[in-house]
Amino acid sequence: MFDAFATLLVYQWLGLDPASHAGAALHFFVMDTTKIFFLLFIIIYIMGLLRAILSPERVREYVRGKPKWLARTLAIILGAVTPFCSCSSVPLFIGFVEAGIPLGVTFSFLIASPMINEVAAVILVGILGWQLAALYIGAGLVVAYVGGVVMERFKPERWVEDYVWKIHMGETPSVEVDTSLPGRHRFAIGEVKEIVGRIWKWVFAGVALGALFHGYVPEAWVVEHLGGKDNWLAVPGAVILGVPLYSNATGVIPLAEAMLGKGVAIGTTLALMMSIAALSLPEMLILRKVIRWPALAIYASVLAVAFTLVGWTFNLIT
Amino acid sequence: MKNIKVLGSGCANCKTTLKLIDEAAKEAGVEVELEKVEDIGDIMAYGVMSTPGVVIDGKVVHAGGVPDRKTIAGWLAE
Numbered sequence: 390m391f392d393a394f395a396t397l398l399v400y401q402w403l404g405l406d407p408a409s410h411a412g413a414a415l416h417f418f419v420m421d422t423t424k425i426f427f428l429l430f431i432i433i434y435i436m437g438l439l440r441a442i443l444s445p446e447r448v449r450e451y452v453r454g455k456p457k458w459l460a461r462t463l464a465i466i467l468g469a470v471t472p473f474c475s476c477s478s479v480p481l482f483i484g485f486v487e488a489g490i491p492l493g494v495t496f497s498f499l500i501a502s503p504m505i506n507e508v509a510a511v512i513l514v515g516i517l518g519w520q521l522a523a524l525y526i527g528a529g530l531v532v533a534y535v536g537g538v539v540m541e542r543f544k545p546e547r548w549v550e551d552y553v554w555k556i557h558m559g560e561t562p563s564v565e566v567d568t569s570l571p572g573r574h575r576f577a578i579g580e581v582k583e584i585v586g587r588i589w590k591w592v593f594a595g596v597a598l599g600a601l602f603h604g605y606v607p608e609a610w611v612v613e614h615l616g617g618k619d620n621w622l623a624v625p626g627a628v629i630l631g632v633p634l635y636s637n638a639t640g641v642i643p644l645a646e647a648m649l650g651k652g653v654a655i656g657t658t659l660a661l662m663m664s665i666a667a668l669s670l671p672e673m674l675i676l677r678k679v680i681r682w683p684a685l686a687i688y689a690s691v692l693a694v695a696f697t698l699v700g701w702t703f704n705l706i707t
Numbered sequence: 708m709k710n711i712k713v714l715g716s717g718c719a720n721c722k723t724t725l726k727l728i729d730e731a732a733k734e735a736g737v738e739v740e741l742e743k744v745e746d747i748g749d750i751m752a753y754g755v756m757s758t759p760g761v762v763i764d765g766k767v768v769h770a771g772g773v774p775d776r777k778t779i780a781g782w783l784a785e
Contacts, residue, residue, distance in 0.1 A: 559754035562767035
């Protein structure tokens with residue numbers, strides 16, 4: 390449907406040649422923006438209608454006081470099903486610390502949350518197919534679990550800012566919720582506006598980058614420089630490239646689509662996706678408000694190593 | 708007079724919330740005392756982790772996201 394629309398618009402109405410660079414790029418751009426925004430509106434609206442979007446307050450209540458393995462598993466699952474914006478990382482961190490949730494568990498949550506969310510999951514399935522979606526999500530969950538465990542070994546409590554320990558959180562208020570159908574509809578519309586308003590620019594940037602890659606980068610060049618599975622440096626290279634780049638998890642999907650289409654190896658693509666979504670300078674600067682540099686440096690290194698291992702593993706087995 | 712506090716550490720949504728409440732109060736002709744709470748410790752003392760939050764006369768009525776106009780009008784009418 391979206392493919393047909395893009396074909397009609399770009400090749401017939403605008404009269405561009407499908408074999409030209411501009412034609413291919415524009416076709417990709419039109420197809421992916423219409424498809425992704427269509428999916429975004431539908432998924433977020435339905436989730437809003439079901440009130441299926443968890444608040445960080447509820448997550449904290451679920452995780453607190455559980456044995457560590459269970460707390461960590463819950464934190465990762467809840468991190469994966471909540472599309473939090475990185476601006477809530479600080480209150481989340483403090484709220485978890487205040488509830489006595491171990492720091493390693495908090496780190497597991499912080500890793501899982503930007504990398505995986507249900508919105509991105511549906512779009513992953515829609516664009517890349519369910520096998521790749523399952524690989525990405527599975528690898529993300531494992532990285533979040535192991536990453537949190539490794540962080541704990543470094544005793545990151547040492548580097549938590551003092552004021553964090555002193556904050557006392559009030560009783561979580563029970564906010565009245567309008568559960569009538571019109572109330573749910575209004576809430577769902579609000580969620581669509583809020584989430585799409587927050588991430589549309591990442592989606593556009595991701596699709597534009599993907600479109601340029603799709604239209605202009607020659608396949609032979611890709612295979613020579615990025616694609617070769619035997620090129621061990623491609624994966625760490627992709628991880629490092631992802632650090633200054635930041636995008637929402639949804640925005641990296643069209644870029645991944647274009648890369649895979651040109652023959653970049655799956656592991657290299659997954660490593661770049663994870664690095665762009667979860668490892669970024671803005672996120673680090675936000676977390677700097679609650680933890681000091683040594684902990685952040687370890688956090689970034691643990692993630693970089695984990696993503697590299699994920700990339701190598703998938704390049705080996707595929 | 709109602710005392711309304713908007714909890715939020717300066718994100719765009721918090722400013723929008725403040726503006727919406729201000730407009731709604733003027734529209735309804737209700738006098739309110741509108742405050743902004745930006746200190747993270749103070750915000751969390753209300754038990755709120757997801758901003759923006761709204762506190763009316765000391766009671767948290769909303770947390771996490773910009774409230775819609777209809778909801779705001781409901782608070783002011785109470």
